[in-house]
Amino acid sequence: MKMVFKIFKSNVRRCLPCFMSSILVAATLFLFEGIKEMFLATMSVRERLESSLGISTHLYIYVLLFIGVILILYTVNNYSRIRLRDYGTFLVLGSEKGTIIRMMLSEYGMISAVSYGAGCVLGTVFLFAVRRMIISEGIVMELSRQMYLQVVCRTFLYMVMVYAAAVLMNVAYLQNHSLSALMRYDRKKSTLPSVKVSLIGTVCGVICFAAAGIILNNEHIPPYIKIKYGLLLVLAGVFLCFTFTGRLLLYLLGGRERWYFKYLLRIKDLYYRFADNKNIMMLSFVINFTVLIFITNNIVEFGCTDSRYLWKYPYDYVYAVEEGKADEFVRKFGGEGEADISAYPCLFLTCTEYGEYIGIPLSVYKRFTGEEEGLEPGKVFGILQKSETGEDAVLLSGRVAFETGEGIQRFEAEKQMNRILFCAHQRESINVLVFNDGDYRSLRKTWDGMSLITWKARENVRTESDGGREKEERMRDLADSAGVRLFYSREELMLRDRKEDVMALIFYISMGIFLMISNMAVLAVRTWTEIPVLTGKYGFLKKLGMDEGDIESNVKGELSICMKIPFILSFVLGICALMWLSGGRGYILDMRVILLFGAVVFVQGCFIAGIRNYGYRLVRESAAGKEENGVRIWN
Amino acid sequence: MIRAENIIKNYQNTEVLKGVDLTVKESEFIGIMGKSGSGKTTLLKIMGMIEPATDGKIFYEKDNMEQISGKEAARIRREELGFIFQEFFLLDSLTVLENVMLPLFISKSADADGKEKAEKFIRKFGIDGLEKKMPDELSGGERQRTAICRALVNDPRIVFADEPTGNLDSKSGKVVIDALETINKEFKKTVVMVTHDPQMASYCDRIILLKDGKILGQVTKERDRDGFYKEILARMIDL
Numbered sequence: 001m002k003m004v005f006k007i008f009k010s011n012v013r014r015c016l017p018c019f020m021s022s023i024l025v026a027a028t029l030f031l032f033e034g035i036k037e038m039f040l041a042t043m044s045v046r047e048r049l050e051s052s053l054g055i056s057t058h059l060y061i062y063v064l065l066f067i068g069v070i071l072i073l074y075t076v077n078n079y080s081r082i083r084l085r086d087y088g089t090f091l092v093l094g095s096e097k098g099t100i101i102r103m104m105l106s107e108y109g110m111i112s113a114v115s116y117g118a119g120c121v122l123g124t125v126f127l128f129a130v131r132r133m134i135i136s137e138g139i140v141m142e143l144s145r146q147m148y149l150q151v152v153c154r155t156f157l158y159m160v161m162v163y164a165a166a167v168l169m170n171v172a173y174l175q176n177h178s179l180s181a182l183m184r185y186d187r188k189k190s191t192l193p194s195v196k197v198s199l200i201g202t203v204c205g206v207i208c209f210a211a212a213g214i215i216l217n218n219e220h221i222p223p224y225i226k227i228k229y230g231l232l233l234v235l236a237g238v239f240l241c242f243t244f245t246g247r248l249l250l251y252l253l254g255g256r257e258r259w260y261f262k263y264l265l266r267i268k269d270l271y272y273r274f275a276d277n278k279n280i281m282m283l284s285f286v287i288n289f290t291v292l293i294f295i296t297n298n299i300v301e302f303g304c305t306d307s308r309y310l311w312k313y314p315y316d317y318v319y320a321v322e323e324g325k326a327d328e329f330v331r332k333f334g335g336e337g338e339a340d341i342s343a344y345p346c347l348f349l350t351c352t353e354y355g356e357y358i359g360i361p362l363s364v365y366k367r368f369t370g371e372e373e374g375l376e377p378g379k380v381f382g383i384l385q386k387s388e389t390g391e392d393a394v395l396l397s398g399r400v401a402f403e404t405g406e407g408i409q410r411f412e413a414e415k416q417m418n419r420i421l422f423c424a425h426q427r428e429s430i431n432v433l434v435f436n437d438g439d440y441r442s443l444r445k446t447w448d449g450m451s452l453i454t455w456k457a458r459e460n461v462r463t464e465s466d467g468g469r470e471k472e473e474r475m476r477d478l479a480d481s482a483g484v485r486l487f488y489s490r491e492e493l494m495l496r497d498r499k500e501d502v503m504a505l506i507f508y509i510s511m512g513i514f515l516m517i518s519n520m521a522v523l524a525v526r527t528w529t530e531i532p533v534l535t536g537k538y539g540f541l542k543k544l545g546m547d548e549g550d551i552e553s554n555v556k557g558e559l560s561i562c563m564k565i566p567f568i569l570s571f572v573l574g575i576c577a578l579m580w581l582s583g584g585r586g587y588i589l590d591m592r593v594i595l596l597f598g599a600v601v602f603v604q605g606c607f608i609a610g611i612r613n614y615g616y617r618l619v620r621e622s623a624a625g626k627e628e629n630g631v632r633i634w635n
Numbered sequence: 636m637i638r639a640e641n642i643i644k645n646y647q648n649t650e651v652l653k654g655v656d657l658t659v660k661e662s663e664f665i666g667i668m669g670k671s672g673s674g675k676t677t678l679l680k681i682m683g684m685i686e687p688a689t690d691g692k693i694f695y696e697k698d699n700m701e702q703i704s705g706k707e708a709a710r711i712r713r714e715e716l717g718f719i720f721q722e723f724f725l726l727d728s729l730t731v732l733e734n735v736m737l738p739l740f741i742s743k744s745a746d747a748d749g750k751e752k753a754e755k756f757i758r759k760f761g762i763d764g765l766e767k768k769m770p771d772e773l774s775g776g777e778r779q780r781t782a783i784c785r786a787l788v789n790d791p792r793i794v795f796a797d798e799p800t801g802n803l804d805s806k807s808g809k810v811v812i813d814a815l816e817t818i819n820k821e822f823k824k825t826v827v828m829v830t831h832d833p834q835m836a837s838y839c840d841r842i843i844l845l846k847d848g849k850i851l852g853q854v855t856k857e858r859d860r861d862g863f864y865k866e867i868l869a870r871m872i873d874l
Contacts (some may be wrong), residue, residue: 039665086726086728089724089726090741092685092712092713093713093718093741094712094738094741097705176683177689180680180685180686183720
């Protein structure tokens, strides 16, 4: 144990990337788990199941967990690459496999325990900072001691799962390979595909791109389906081209001898470096692209919410009371000329199959919208009060049946639309059916008549009487005492929406930061592992008499290839995606999106330039050090 | 002492060893020579139980290595065998003294006596004064001598050396081969060495010549080193 601790202590520098990524993952998981816990505590069980954000928060944690697993596995794998060789040496010198497995467990245990502790501390600081931010938005978020302990325990569970996966992978490797293979582990290189396979792969990649282009440009496919399948095909195309096109180009280049020999050294070196790092480049590209397009757009969308909900709530309060009590209700709540109050007849209908609707006659629909439209008997308008641009429909089958005085009557959807008549509600999706006045009367015989009462403060009294939580609570109490069937308050709904948006905003910011740091960590680790190889090459080229300037550009080119290719590719495709989004696709390209896009590109560019120069300095210093010690560096 | 019977080793579709028979006697200094890819390192690794054979048997004394447990194999590697590699395989995180004492840590016998023993070998092979240095700070020859001390500290009966001078210049190579000769002559250890350098091979008592995974023949030292060297050179034409 003492020996293990000593070896581990002297290996701390090597485990730094491993430590950093583990702390990052632990802190992010802790933070997000904490936010999730606080957020879900404000919801009822039904809301958790029905709310899209309630479901999403569970999904988000798995996305973070997945990225965390990849990040930790990658850094642990790099650390293991060095350690497996040491374990191989131990085995050759007579250690038993059980001893080595115990050694691994204690080593990874130490890494995970320290990272988990540091991650929890960091996560706690972030969590309380975020909580304060949410509370400043007027949203109540409780964090009890029990909830905090739950977060601590869950993060521990996640970290154990991640590390168990890493340890198991190494144990499996140890069990399945000979001692000699273990000692050669750090020399493992990827194999190059054959020209034939590369040709097929490239053609498949191009087909994927073409199919994605066709899907994305098809006007008849709904946007959600378009993005889902289009994106999948683009990703498949990028993966195939990443893997196979380079090999094909190298083969084709072989035919152009003059060109080939002039740039032989550079091309071959870069290609082999590319082939060794293609999976990392692919990962880096996906992360970059996600951050540049998906995350930046969402941060801007959810971050700037001034007055954005007002269109969804045209009235301050909406009530539904029994038809007979409507007049009394209006008298009671009318105030003294402070508000415009209107009452509209309606029915609360339950479909014979499934689903609840608010039914209104065509005349009421005209009062709400001010539009003159006709509707034949037996037809309905299906209105989903959710958003104005969504593609969801109230009647998926296009028809609906209700019990009437003359038995079950079927109605066909004349048209279906997304629009706001009196109030939108994200969670409950208020479904409204507009009937021909004759049909409405027929339904009225079976279903109890209700009155929909809208309450809107007059402009001139708004500032005095529009009034915060107190007024809202008073109105709610009054509504409860009057036994209303439905009560919507604009302020309450806007606060709920804001709460969901703030949650989504925090998620996207955390996700963006997490992805960017993960990407940088993976690339930095990769560059770090390339240093010994490039040190050898530096010494070799120097011995051959190459100019220092040429060596510098050569080594820097190799160092930065796995950072530059995904960066440039994601930048170019990101600009294309932004242009596509703004080119008549229903999105307005916001200046804030462009600024955020530019900021992310700038940070990444600086990082690449920095790591490139620092890496070269390390190579030079390392080569100088080896020369001083008399080691053959070009071995 | 060690007997290899009809050893066959395949890597994927390539047959590296095609039925090799070899016997190594007590206190013998034996060299295995051959061109690159002839299977000499593979043979050494199989005899040293680092790599399993595809087919054939290895007998250590009278024990069939195929029939012993993993624990027993680990014990034999720990107590009876010592290894020296071309790439040294020193632990970068340990000092020279700690690297030399590593087998003692593994066999749980690292105490004051063990330390004294390690220091004795360190002095013997001329790396005293470097005990507290890290492997990164040493020259190739010094690293290899550290590896030699590590191979001897557990008092093994056989030392396997895989191209021990392959990564060294001629001066350091000479120091290392002298050390191996000392191991054999002074400490009476059996040494099995893989090399492609006839100069280094001339230190051995017997040379096994491998070609394309088969034993082509052997050369035994019957005269002085110069004569033996010439004889090896002559036989190398066949390789």
